[in-house]
Structures are given as structure tokens and as C-alpha cells.
Amino acid sequence: MKIKFNWIFCGLSFLLGSTLLLTAGNVLAATDKSDQASLAMGSELFQTKCSVCHGSEGSGGVGMPLNLDDFLKTTSDKYLQQTIRLGRPGRVMPSFSELSDVQVQSLIKYIRSWKPDIKPPVYDQAHIAGDKEKGKQIFNAICINCHREEGIGGKGTGVTFSRPRDAEIIAPAIGNPAFLAAASDQMIKRIIMTGRESTPMMAATSMGLTEKDVDNVVTYLRSLSKGVALEHDHDYAPGAAVLTYESSYSLEETINNIKAAAIGYNFRYIREQTLNRGFVEKDQENKNQYLVYFCNFNFLNQALSIDPRIGMFLPFRATIMKKGDTVLVMTVNPNYLCSLFNNAELREGCEFMSEKYEAMLEESTL
Amino acid sequence: MTNRFKQLSLSTLFLVLFLCSAAAYAEHQKLIMGRSVDAFPESMSALQEEIKKAGYVLSFVQRVDVGLTGMGFKTDKYRVVFFGKPEEIKELPEKYPELVPYLPLAIAIFAEEQETVLTAMSPDFLGPAYLKEHSELKVIFNRWKKDIETIIEGVCYQ
Numbered sequence: 009m010k011i012k013f014n015w016i017f018c019g020l021s022f023l024l025g026s027t028l029l030l031t032a033g034n035v036l037a038a039t040d041k042s043d044q045a046s047l048a049m050g051s052e053l054f055q056t057k058c059s060v061c062h063g064s065e066g067s068g069g070v071g072m073p074l075n076l077d078d079f080l081k082t083t084s085d086k087y088l089q090q091t092i093r094l095g096r097p098g099r100v101m102p103s104f105s106e107l108s109d110v111q112v113q114s115l116i117k118y119i120r121s122w123k124p125d126i127k128p129p130v131y132d133q134a135h136i137a138g139d140k141e142k143g144k145q146i147f148n149a150i151c152i153n154c155h156r157e158e159g160i161g162g163k164g165t166g167v168t169f170s171r172p173r174d175a176e177i178i179a180p181a182i183g184n185p186a187f188l189a190a191a192s193d194q195m196i197k198r199i200i201m202t203g204r205e206s207t208p209m210m211a212a213t214s215m216g217l218t219e220k221d222v223d224n225v226v227t228y229l230r231s232l233s234k235g236v237a238l239e240h241d242h243d244y245a246p247g248a249a250v251l252t253y254e255s256s257y258s259l260e261e262t263i264n265n266i267k268a269a270a271i272g273y274n275f276r277y278i279r280e281q282t283l284n285r286g287f288v289e290k291d292q293e294n295k296n297q298y299l300v301y302f303c304n305f306n307f308l309n310q311a312l313s314i315d316p317r318i319g320m321f322l323p324f325r326a327t328i329m330k331k332g333d334t335v336l337v338m339t340v341n342p343n344y345l346c347s348l349f350n351n352a353e354l355r356e357g358c359e360f361m362s363e364k365y366e367a368m369l370e371e372s373t374l
Numbered sequence: 375m376t377n378r379f380k381q382l383s384l385s386t387l388f389l390v391l392f393l394c395s396a397a398a399y400a401e402h403q404k405l406i407m408g409r410s411v412d413a414f415p416e417s418m419s420a421l422q423e424e425i426k427k428a429g430y431v432l433s434f435v436q437r438v439d440v441g442l443t444g445m446g447f448k449t450d451k452y453r454v455v456f457f458g459k460p461e462e463i464k465e466l467p468e469k470y471p472e473l474v475p476y477l478p479l480a481i482a483i484f485a486e487e488q489e490t491v492l493t494a495m496s497p498d499f500l501g502p503a504y505l506k507e508h509s510e511l512k513v514i515f516n517r518w519k520k521d522i523e524t525i526i527e528g529v530c531y532q
Contacts, residue, residue: 060407063409069491070491249500252472287433288464294464305441305442309442309447319493320493321480338471338472340476345495347404
């Protein structure tokens with residue numbers, strides 16, 4: 009009887025064990041498949057949404073490089089998640105707030121898959137309470153050289169690939185409200201303490217800073233986020249899409265006036281053509297619709313260094329059209345175009361250029 | 375439920391989620407951008423091909439890099455390609471003169487090391503400026519947007 013009971017017990021144990029093993033195996037297999045699907049989704053999302061700026065393998069471009077060892081060692085998943093969600097107002101990176109949590113997680117999984125040996129850090133969320141004023145003094149003595157006043161970030165975008173830049177990697181905007189919303193105090197402290205290899209960012213000790221100094225800098229940086237809105241283009245009014253002036257002169261006179269005004273405003277005349285040149289035979293071109301191209305190469309170079317994508321609106325051009333008895337002169341409005349780029353630095357240039365355009369158009373039409 | 379069915383369901387779910395997000399993103403996307411893993415010369419040829427394939431005429435290539443280097447600045451390859459449909463270039467300025475500064479359509483193409491980046495303004499961006507008075511332009515803007523996306527995708531993902 010005892011033997012029979014043992015056999016039953018053994019049989020039941022075997023069945024239970026096998027079931028558990030099978031279930032565990034199924035769970036593992038399912039997890040593995042779900043991981044693979046998530047990775048595939050992350051890869052696809054990265055290629056369609058991120059790679060154009062960050063490079064097809066995360067080595068950077070218009071956007072920051074993401075595949076550096078030290079970047080992945082020091083940034084938490086929470087930071088990446090918040091950065092994808094919030095973007096960087098005024099600093100090119102748009103907000104991808106429409107992505108679902110699943111999609112954001114899959115993107116992070118994909119980014120992490122480049123360096124699977126690097127374990128993502130998890131930071132304590134406790135705030136650091138240092139001396140803000142002392143932190144500000146240190147910041148203004150050392151950090152400001154790369155990160156600029158109040159941490160608005162280095163000039164330009166990403167890394168030096170297509171254009172000559174001052175630094176291999178542009179110093180990030182560590183005073184940007186979205187950066188501060190994404191990065192915990194402990195994460196900022198760790199980065200300042202250890203520096204970042206492959207970038208100009210040195211470790212605190214190499215800059216002569218103690219841990220207490222670093223705490224003070226973190227406290228100062230944290231104070232910059234107080235009361236600053238996270239929305240992109242919060243108070244930006246771009247104006248009309250086109251600047252239009254009615255000319256008091258004939259078409260020919262207006263074309264000559266525009267060329268003279270452009271030269272007067274430090275532009276170089278490039279060429280003029282009918283609007284439909286290249287679309288019809290030469291003898292069918294519409295002589296009542298003219299384009300005059302001109303360029304300030306110094307400004308062009310600066311604008312492309314700040315954001316290479318601005319080139320789609322270059323070189324500068326004026327459209328001169330005769331419609332009935334009226335001669336119209338039009339240009340795109342640089343202010344309006346600037347709202348395309350989420351780039352505060354470019355905006356200054358666009359405002360400057362809009363003023364110049366208005367002055368030129370006024371001068372050549374009145 | 376078989377494993378294969380489970381796998382398909384999972385893939386379908388991810389695909390639906392992905393397409394939904396792409397559509398949602400496209401709704402407010404102001405720039406149409408793409409990255410080709412091919413070098414600049416190959417990408418430039420592909421761009422010209424794709425423009426023709428989409429039924430457009432390439433009217434001019436602005437060699438921004440040549441102008442810059444000629445003035446002593448350093449730059450990698452950078453061009454702006456202008457294109458349009460002859461009938462639109464003829465008709466639209468008559469009906470909508472204020473649209474002319476945005477014609478012909480343009481795509482900027484520039485080298486980033488061994489890869490190439492393409493960017494264009496999405497015609498959606500012009501909507502707030504033009505559609506209030508000329509709602510009929512929406513059809514044209516939508517077509518331009520679709521065509522520019524197709525052209526850039528053709529260069530980058532095929």
C-alpha cells in the first residue's frame with residue numbers, strides 16, 4: 009500500500025514538474041518572441057523617425073550621437089524615455105509625444121541593443137541640496153565655455169560631419185527645461201563627476217572640482233528649470249508666409265532695383281530667370297514672372313552650421329510678377345520658415361534676415 | 375491558438391500600432407526627411423530618378439557647396455533640387471500669385487560622411503497660411519506631400 013502511494017506521489021510530482029517546466033519554457037519562449045518583436049519595432053521606428061538626425065547606427069549627424077559607450081553608461085532609460093517624449097524646445101529635437109509607451113520602450117530597447125554589455129544605470133530620484141549661488145559661480149567660470157550662458161547649449165547641432173565645427177560634439181543644452189525634466193540630479197552629478205569619454209566633457213577632478221562643487225553646480229542647474237514652460241515654440245509668432253510688396257515701377261525697373269538693393273545689403277547677385285525656365289522651351293518662357301537669386305555667403309555658412317536643413321530655402325530669392333498693371337515683389341518670410349525647425353538660435357538669424365528682406369523690398373518698390 | 379497564429383497576432387498588433395503612430399505623426403509633421411545609407415553621388419542620381427518617376431520635371435539643381443567653397447568656406451556636398459509639373463507652374467501663379475515664392479518644389483540633399491540626408495518642407499506647413507482663403511489648395515498640398523514622401527522614401531528605403 010505504501011509502495012503504491014509512493015508511486016502515485018512520484019507520478020503526480022512528475023506531472024506537476026513537467027507542467028511547470030513546460031509552462032516556464034512557454035513563458036520564456038513567449039518572452040523571447042515578444043522581445044524580438046519589440047526590438048524589430050524599435051529598429052523600424054528608429055530608422056523612420058530618428059536615424060535621419062542621429063545616423064543610421066546612432067553615430068550622430070544633425071542630432072547627437074547616441075551610440076557612445078559613455079552616453080549609454082550614464083543615461084538611464086527614464087532619461088531616454090522623457091527625452092523622446094519631451095524633445096528639446098528650441099534645440100532641434102522634436103517632441104514625439106504621440107508615440108505609445110510600447111513604442112518608446114521598443115526604441116530604448118533598440119538603442120540599448122547596440123551595446124548589450126552596458127547595463128542601463130538606475131538613479132536615485134533624491135534631489136541634491138547644494139548652494140545655488142556657489143554653483144552658479146562655478147558654472148560661469150568653467151561650464152559656460154562650452155554649454156554657454158544658463159546652459160543654453162553649444163552653437164550648431166550634433167556632430168561634425170558635413171560641416172566644419174568648433175567641437176566634435178556640440179555641448180548639450182543642460183539648462184534646457186526638457187533636459188532638466190528628463191535628467192535626475194544624480195544623473196547630472198554622475199556625468200559631471202566622471203566626464204564623458206569621446207567628448208570634450210572632462211571629469212570633475214580634471215577641472216579641479218570637488219564633489220561638493222559638483223553638488224552646487226547641480227543645484228544651480230536645477231534652479232534654471234523653475235518656472236520655464238516645456239512647450240515648443242511657446243510664444244513664437246512667425247507672421248505671414250510671404251512678404252509681398254506692390255511696386256511703383258515697371259517689371260524691368262523693379263528687377264534692376266531688386267538687384268541693386270540686394271548688393272546694397274551685402275548680398276551677392278547670383279542669377280535671374282523666368283519662373284518656368286526648365287519646364288518649357290526657351291521661347292515659351294513667361295517673361296512676366298521673374299526670379300532673382302542672391303546670396304550672402306557668410307550668412308549662408310553660419311545658417312547651415314546652425315542647422316544644415318535650412319538649405320532647402322537657399323539661396324535667397326525674390327519673385328517679381330506682373331499681373332495686369334500691377335507689379336508684385338515677393339519673398340518667402342524667413343520668420344515663418346523658421347518655425348519649421350525648433351531651433352531658437354536659427355530664429356535670431358531668421359528675424360535678422362526678415363528685417364533685411366523687408367528693407368530691400370521696400371527700397372526697390374517705393 | 376497555435377504558435378504561428380500567436381506570432382501573427384503579435385506582429386499584426388505591432389504593425390497596427392506602428393502605422394497608427396506614423397499617421398498621427400504625419401498629421402503635424404512639418405519637415406519631410408530621410409537618410410540614405412548610400413553615398414552622395416548615388417543618392418543624388420536616385421533622387422533625380424525618383425522625381426521623374428513621380429511625374430515631375432527637374433528644373434534646376436542649385437550647387438550650394440560649389441558657391442560656398444568658391445567663397446572660401448569648407449563644406450561637403452550640398453545641393454538643392456527644384457522640380458515641378460509644367461502645367462502647375464503655368465497655372466498656379468495665375469490663380470494664386472502669393473504661392474509663387476514656394477514654387478517650384480525643392481528638396482535639399484547633403485552628404486553626411488558616407489551617408490546622405492534629404493529634407494523638404496511638408497506642404498502641410500503652408501496650410502495655415504493659404505487654406506483659409508483657398509481651401510481648394512488642400513487637394514494639391516496633399517498630393518505634393520504624398521509625392522515628396524514617395525520620392526524621399528524611394529531614395530532612402532529602396
